[in-house]
Amino acid sequence: MAYRFLETFLKRLVGRTDIEDALQRLDKLTQEEVRMATAEGLKATHGIDNKVEDVGDKVKGVDNKIQGVDKKIHGVHVRVKDVGDQIAGAQITFI
Numbered sequence: 001m002a003y004r005f006l007e008t009f010l011k012r013l014v015g016r017t018d019i020e021d022a023l024q025r026l027d028k029l030t031q032e033e034v035r036m037a038t039a040e041g042l043k044a045t046h047g048i049d050n051k052v053e054d055v056g057d058k059v060k061g062v063d064n065k066i067q068g069v070d071k072k073i074h075g076v077h078v079r080v081k082d083v084g085d086q087i088a089g090a091q092i093t094f095i
Contacts, residue, residue, distance in 0.1 A: 011017065 011020075
């Protein structure tokens with residue numbers, strides 16, 4: 001450990017800190033790249049979240065339309081039944 005300290009001291013004394021400086025710059029660039037990648041991932045996640053919400057809203061709209069169609073079909077069914085009952089009553093009267 002003392003040897004390492006002495007080596008570092010002598011390198012600095014001689015002005016050989018270029019490797020250390022380069023490694024420090026590389027470390028800073030790596031950290032910045034990680035932050036940027038994280039920000040891009042977060043941005044993509046928010047975009048997907050908004051699209052999923054839009055799809056959810058559209059599904060709810062389709063569901064409401066299907067319910068409306070179902071009610072209309074039920075109304076047609078009631079009318080057909082009424083017509084069937086009237087025909088049945090007419091046949092009894094006619095016979």
